[in-house]
Amino acid sequence: MSHTLAALSTAAPLAAGWTIHGLWQHRLIDRAERDELTGLPRRAAFEKNAARMLRRTGRDVVAVLVIDLDGFKQVNDIHGHAAGDTAIRETGRRLAQWAEPLGTAARLGGDEFAAIIRCPDPDTLRGELTHLHQWLCSPVTYDGLPLPLGTSIGAYPHTTGFGPAVELPEALRVADEAMYGVKQTGGGWAITHTPTPAYRTVNGRRDGRRGTDLDTAGGTT
Template sequence: MSTLLSAAVTAGPLSAGWSVHTLWMRHRIAQARRDPLTGLPARAMFERRAVRLLRRGPVAAVVIDLDGFKGVNDTFGHAAGDAAIRETGVRLAEWAEPLGIVARLGGDEFAALLPLADWDLNGELVALHEWLCHPFGYEGRTLRLGASIGAACTVPTRPDQWSALLRRADEAMYEAKRGGGGWLLTDAPVPVMASVNGRRAGRTGTHTPSAGGAA
């Protein structure tokens, strides 16, 4: 056997091992970029895609928060809550894609970004709210959730406008939730509510300890 052939035979298993390792690493990286429960893009991937979409023309940001989610968890257990989150993810992806992008921001909160040129946004928000409120099946039961939806539109050309756009949609969602649910399309040119670390004050993770309080 030639020296070259011997080297190739010896290197074969090692090369195969590295190929398997590379595929495994790529799979782990892809998993890290997606929400494990819904398979939707996680926030970091969503924001990268959003910046690219923002450069193409008029867009709408939509923030969705489920109503009654805690009641489902408390009454039927966390597995039922997980089923509700997965079903919401499926419905949102079918609603927004392939023209738009959808992500789970965390908990029972989702976001979408849509190009405005091909959408009747008011009609789409009505349809989306009705669909998210439509009951779903879980272990022989029929469960129902509500939804609060906020939307904001802009014609940005700079990626640094993305954070403000999402905050405007989040503020509209908050106003819709305070009004009992439904949807609200804001025309505010800039965010108007107080923020903590770039997020609406009062959202989970934005509370700061009071003076003299526990750290």
């Protein structure tokens, strides 16, 4: 009995040490997978979670979103990079809060973000996109001044359990096309229901306005 108690008393601190070590490693990994400015997941972590959501079965609508700020370059040029960082940070905060109960979001780089959400039906998706667009276009204050920013959002929905599986790279490409198309018309959001052929414009971006079935709402900026 005494040998058993001695062994347990020796193992307890070791187990506690490994637990602390494991938590420390988990925090380091989580920190490395998150964008320093916004706290959102980076691309790799987002792609892993998003691919998992697309593979789930059910009858919900899973929508992949690409979000880009409008007027961000002007904010940097006129107000400075600190103001730009404030805009990115606040956009990330709003996007994370919006996406949290529905899915997940990420910062892809610069002023471009991505998200994936699960909705019960297309009408709910439209309502969520309208809410998100209005929120992201609401003023961000820096040094007492409102920063003039707009947002363009492209979404590609997939109803799980119907038709062939959708791969995340393709969904992101199509959502990006829809985002770029609505950006060229002044911002807002667009849902594209039909994938387009992979070709590029002279700007190096694919043109989501051609050959697609678009459900759109105009911007307010």
